[in-house]
Amino acid sequence: MAHTIRDIAAALGAEAVGDLDIVVGRAAEPQMAGPDALALAMDPKYAPGLAKGQARAALLWPGADWQGLGLKAAIFAPRGRLAMAGLSVMMDPGPMIAPGLHPMTVIDPSAEIGEGAAIGPFVTIGAGVMIGKGARIASHVSIAEGVRIGADALILQGARIGAGVTIGDRFICQPGAVVGADGFSFVTPEKSGVEEIRETLGERTGFTAQSWTRIHSLGAVTLGDDVELGANVCIDRGTIRDTVIGSGTKLDNLVHIGHNVQVGRDCLLCGQVGIAGSARIGDRVVMGGQCGVNDNIFVGNDVIAGGATKIFTNAPAGRVLLGYPAVKMETHVEMQKALRRLPRLAARVVELERIVLAPRPDQSGEEDA
Known part of the structure; x- marks a missing residue:
């Protein structure tokens, strides 16, 4: 998708200089950028790559000497990754799903499909389903009976949505995700x-x-607005009440959410996170890859857990956690420092034992004298 530097800067709300009529059709790393690409060099450490590429324009850090870097135009990004987010929206054409309903879909007559939908081949949609306007559903997706999905959903290949699931607006679901399987109970x-x-x-x-x-699982799953699921995410239905994922929460690939779990708003759960049944997760919680949460515990608002942290007990709001089992970050760092000192400490203990247990000369004769 081609855009002028002027249009990109306006969309990002960023300052631009130079020839603003240059047209770029893609983004690229500096050393790989051709004349048709916008080089991404939002940090001075990426500057050497510009000399290796052929970019005419780049996304740069504030105050960069763009002319000295051999560029004809530049956009300045005070917050580089945020600018990348906006740029990626402009440059991503999205999946190619033809408008309308593909003739090789199977849609129950009682289902309601919103206007502007694009539904690919081999999709099955069950009885009583309601899908909002602007939905894009790729091939081999199955949506079971009684599902409610809001507007502007994007559901990619092979996803499975179980019976009775409720999903808000602007849902994004990557291939292979399963929402609403029975809980492991x-x-x-x-x-x-x-x-x-x-x-x-x-x-x-x-x-x-x-x-x-x-x-058996009698509940379902409820997802708020702007929820995103990575590839092969699994969210189990509740036993009696619904499993709930709050609005704005993003789940990475291979995340597993157990039955009855309640996840708050705007959480970020990275790859292979596992949350056991009936755990409650607050708002804005971030969990690094392979974190685990025990069943029936509470993790408070704004908790951040580093990769592979295992949370076995309630975690208060705002706590930063690391380790197995989870402890405060600063405590974990001190424990690791102490662990690295153990070999030296063991050697010192051995030397002290040698000194303490060494045979002593017989002093009885001296005492008699």
Whole structure:
């Protein structure tokens, strides 16, 4: 998608200088940029790459000597990644889904599809479904009975939306995501080994045969507005009440949300995060990749958990967490420092033991004298 430097700067609300009528059709790293590309060099460390490329225009840091860098035009971005967000909207044509309903779709007669929809081949839409205007649904998507989806949804290849799910406006769903599978919920007629261990913290009194009885999921899933799901995300339906994801929350690839979980607004859950059943997550929580949250606990507003952190107990609002099990960030750093000192400490202990336990000369003769 081609744009002039003038148009890009206006869309970004940024200052531009030089020949503002230069037209660019793509964005590129500085060293890979040709004359038709806008080079992305929002930090001085990227400046050397401009000499290796052929860009005529670039997105630069404030105060950059754009003429000294050999450019004919420049856009200044005080906050580089924010400018990239706006630029990416302009440069992304989106998936190619033909307008209208593809003849190889299967749509129940009772379903209501909003105006301006684009629905690809091999899509199945169940009874009583309501899909808002401007929806774009790629091939091989299935939407079960009773689903409600708001306006301007983008649902990509192979996604599965289960029965009774409610989704807000501007939903984005990457390929393979599953929303509304049954929760993983089972019980034994007698007290299970897991229940016993939770009570005794590890002690077992005996081993008996156990069989698991399935607890069916009677709830569904509710997603707010502006929710985005990465590829192969799985969100389980609630047992009685709905599993809920708040407006503005973004889930990365392979995130798993268990049954009855409540996730707040504007959270960011990175790849392979797993949240166990009935946990409650506050607003604006950020979890790095492979974080885990125990069942039936609460993580407060504005908590940030670094990658691979495992949260086993309630976390107060605003806490920054690291480690397994999760502790305050500063505590984790001190623990790691202490851990690195252990080999030296062990060597010192060995040396002290050698000195303390070394044989002493017999002093009895001297005492007798």
